[in-house]
Amino acid sequence: MSIRYISQKLALQIDEELMSSSGAFSLDQLMELAGLSCAQALAKSYPASSHRRVMVACGPGNQGGDGLVAARHLHMFRYKPTIYLPKPGSKDIYQRLLRQCENLNIPVLKDVNEFKKGLGESDVILDAIFGFSFHPPLRAPFHTVLSAITSTSLPIVSVDIPSGWSVTDGPQPLYTESDENGKTESVETFVPEVLVSLTVPKEGVRGFKGRHWLGGRFVPDDLAEKFELNLPEYEGVDQVVELPRIVE
Amino acid sequence: MSIRYISQKLALQIDEELMSSSGAFSLDQLMELAGLSCAQALAKSYPASSHRRVMVACGPGNQGGDGLVAARHLHMFRYKPTIYLPKPGSKDIYQRLLRQCENLNIPVLKDVNEFKKGLGESDVILDAIFGFSFHPPLRAPFHTVLSAITSTSLPIVSVDIPSGWSVTDGPQPLYTESDENGKTESVETFVPEVLVSLTVPKEGVRGFKGRHWLGGRFVPDDLAEKFELNLPEYEGVDQVVELPRIVE
Numbered sequence: 001m002s003i004r005y006i007s008q009k010l011a012l013q014i015d016e017e018l019m020s021s022s023g024a025f026s027l028d029q030l031m032e033l034a035g036l037s038c039a040q041a042l043a044k045s046y047p048a049s050s051h052r053r054v055m056v057a058c059g060p061g062n063q064g065g066d067g068l069v070a071a072r073h074l075h076m077f078r079y080k081p082t083i084y085l086p087k088p089g090s091k092d093i094y095q096r097l098l099r100q101c102e103n104l105n106i107p108v109l110k111d112v113n114e115f116k117k118g119l120g121e122s123d124v125i126l127d128a129i130f131g132f133s134f135h136p137p138l139r140a141p142f143h144t145v146l147s148a149i150t151s152t153s154l155p156i157v158s159v160d161i162p163s164g165w166s167v168t169d170g171p172q173p174l175y176t177e178s179d180e181n182g183k184t185e186s187v188e189t190f191v192p193e194v195l196v197s198l199t200v201p202k203e204g205v206r207g208f209k210g211r212h213w214l215g216g217r218f219v220p221d222d223l224a225e226k227f228e229l230n231l232p233e234y235e236g237v238d239q240v241v242e243l244p245r246i247v248e
Numbered sequence: 249m250s251i252r253y254i255s256q257k258l259a260l261q262i263d264e265e266l267m268s269s270s271g272a273f274s275l276d277q278l279m280e281l282a283g284l285s286c287a288q289a290l291a292k293s294y295p296a297s298s299h300r301r302v303m304v305a306c307g308p309g310n311q312g313g314d315g316l317v318a319a320r321h322l323h324m325f326r327y328k329p330t331i332y333l334p335k336p337g338s339k340d341i342y343q344r345l346l347r348q349c350e351n352l353n354i355p356v357l358k359d360v361n362e363f364k365k366g367l368g369e370s371d372v373i374l375d376a377i378f379g380f381s382f383h384p385p386l387r388a389p390f391h392t393v394l395s396a397i398t399s400t401s402l403p404i405v406s407v408d409i410p411s412g413w414s415v416t417d418g419p420q421p422l423y424t425e426s427d428e429n430g431k432t433e434s435v436e437t438f439v440p441e442v443l444v445s446l447t448v449p450k451e452g453v454r455g456f457k458g459r460h461w462l463g464g465r466f467v468p469d470d471l472a473e474k475f476e477l478n479l480p481e482y483e484g485v486d487q488v489v490e491l492p493r494i495v496e
Contacts, residue, residue, distance in 0.1 A: 022347070022351070023348075023351065024343075024344040024345075024347035024348050024351070025344070025348060026276045026344065028274045028276035028277050028280075029276050029277070029280050032276075032277050032280050032281065033280065039485070040485045043484070043485050044485070072466075076465050076466065076482070077484070077485055093274075095272075096272040096273070096274065097272075099270070099272035100271075100272050100273060100468075103270070103271065103272070103468045103470065104468055104469065105469075105470075217324050218320075218324065220348075220351045220352055221352065221353075222351065222353075234324070236291070236325070237287070237288045237291050237292070237325055237486075237487075238485075
């Protein structure tokens with residue numbers, strides 16, 4: 001039985017069940033374990049000896065929170081992360097996670113031009129911009145951010161769904177929202193070398209051919225059975241497990 | 249420079265700083281990482297193939313919370329934990345952590361006789377009863393619990409400070425609180441095979457000669473420097489690091 005690829009709707013439902021009064025997980029807990037999974041997957045894909053400088057691009061939602069947690073653990077794993085966070089989420093948890101990174105003297109960039117410059121001084125990108133709640137069209141400044149990432153030759157590790165991809169259909173033509181004249185702009189999307197799916201892979205990454213890690217070793221057995229997720233076995237004390245690579 | 253052994257007072261101060269508005273960590277986060285460290289240290293000391301059945305003895309305070317988190321991760325690591333929790337802490341977090349374990353169908357014992365019987369069906373004990381806030385004398389039912397643990401021949405993994413030891417002076421004569429006639433009872437303490445110190449080892453375990461792990465890979469560099477903790481380097485993506493063993 002191979003692993004299930006789940007819809008945006010089911011991904012949301014699983015998160016809701018985990019955090020419901022019966023699931024009993026807090027957002028703090030799940031984000032900590034998700035971010036740790038992302039940091040572990042990056043570390044298992046790109047050793048710090050050759051890929052020390054990590055640009056962690058964080059979006060405004062929960063995936064940005066995962067990115068902040070990952071940046072902190074990467075620092076602890078002796079990487080040299082830089083955070084790009086143009087639109088910090090308003091929830092208290094993002095403020096706390098950001099402060100934890102600032103306490104480690106991890107640089108935090110807000111300006112897209114600083115981000116572009118920072119890419120030139122990075123060895124690998126952790127793409128924690130959009131998660132499974134993403135709906136096009138794309139809003140500023142993220143069209144510039146995605147274009148900048150697309151035009152680098154750096155290896156990219158994407159969290160859950162490569163930013164800009166459709167959660168359902170994968171890489172699709174992507175446009176910005178229309179300006180005052182009703183005009184939209186086409187945005188080039190990228191294909192990461194590495195993907196970290198959290199909890200269960202989403203439908204949009206079904207055809208992904210790079211290295212694919214699964215993270216989030218906290219899904220209760222009953223929940224996995226109920227939704228027929230067919231999760232693989234993790235090894236040892238790892239928080240991530242590599243999925244078999246798709247052969248063309 | 250060897251690692252520092254810290255006082256009860258400094259241990260409390262470090263926890264307070266981590267969770268202060270400047271440290272910005274939540275109890276949920278720290279407990280998750282502490283419990284994960286305990287589960288990893290147990291797994292690195294006793295493989296599931298030979299020590300599958302783990303009795304996780306939890307006290308009423310924060311260390312009991314670490315034990316609940318560890319039990320959940322041990323289940324994920326394919327151990328078969330049983331929880332003994334005679335006096336569940338009243339904070340909401342303990343209720344949530346307990347429910348997460350119940351959702352995994354981990355058995356939870358409350359009665360000390362069930363606990364004693366359970367020890368006979370276990371391969372290893374995780375002692376998460378008392379942490380660095382422990383002050384003698386000992387209260388019921390914990391004198392029976394400690395005596396039961398002392399009288400087994402099972403290997404014991406203690407969290408932070410072996411339960412019953414003085415946080416300052418290590419193994420010391422231990423007594424119950426006096427009964428209505430003013431009488432106290434002497435309680436035999438145990439020496440674990442393995443110890444997991446959280447954040448920094450405490451003064452009382454300075455002479456400990458078993459396997460000694462350090463967990464809690466989240467102490468900010470500035471805080472470690474300020475208190476001259478001389479923390480060792482963790483390896484890879486591990487949440488625990490083994491300290492050099494004391495040779496007699």
